[in-house]
Amino acid sequence: xxGINAEWPLRPGEQIDSIQSQxxxxxxxxxxxxxxxxxxxxxxxxxxxxxxxxxxxxxxxFWLNTFINHPQIxxxxxxxxxxxxxxxxxxxxxxxxxxxxxxxxxxxxxxNPFFENTELKKEFxxxxxxxxxxxxxK
Numbered sequence: 001x002x003g004i005n006a007e008w009p010l011r012p013g014e015q016i017d018s019i020q021s022q023x024x025x026x027x028x029x030x031x032x033x034x035x036x037x038x039x040x041x042x043x044x045x046x047x048x049x050x051x052x053x054x055x056x057x058x059x060x061x062f063w064l065n066t067f068i069n070h071p072q073i074x075x076x077x078x079x080x081x082x083x084x085x086x087x088x089x090x091x092x093x094x095x096x097x098x099x100x101x102x103x104x105x106x107x108x109x110x111x112n113p114f115f116e117n118t119e120l121k122k123e124f125x126x127x128x129x130x131x132x133x134x135x136x137x138k
Contacts, residue, residue: 038099053090063088080114087112102126 010018056062064085067073077085090108102125109118120137127133 035099039097042095042099049092053092057089061086063091084109084112084114087114096125100126 064082067077067085068082087109088107089110090106092106092108093103094106095103102123104121104123107120107122109115109120111118117137122134122136125133125135
């Protein structure tokens with residue numbers, strides 16, 4: 001009998017399972033700590049995003065130009081979309097508190113002839129099983 005059996009009365013497969021459980025526990029702890037750091041820095045970024053948004057608001061047709069110059073998005077836009085984008089003032093992404101379960105994209109518009117809302121929202125949620133769902137402003 002080898003010295004390992006004296007230290008580990010478990011069979012190799014059981015030892016591997018035990019070690020894997022310990023690794024899983026460490027990984028869960030690491031995920032929790034990483035989440036706390038992400039949440040902290042997301043809060044620290046907010047005033048910078050706010051200031052950047054204010055500056056963007058001073059640039060005429062910023063969002064129109066941004067979208068029509070994006071190769072994938074531009075292909076999806078028609079003339080009406082481009083006219084609507086002339087009224088867009090702000091694009092905000094708000095993550096859920098836990099970050100993992102989703103986010104909301106908020107499109108803010110000046111009063112315009114296309115729709116009554118000045119804010120359109122698209123919410124993306126991730127279920128426990130990993131399925132993505134969406135809801136939007138009607």
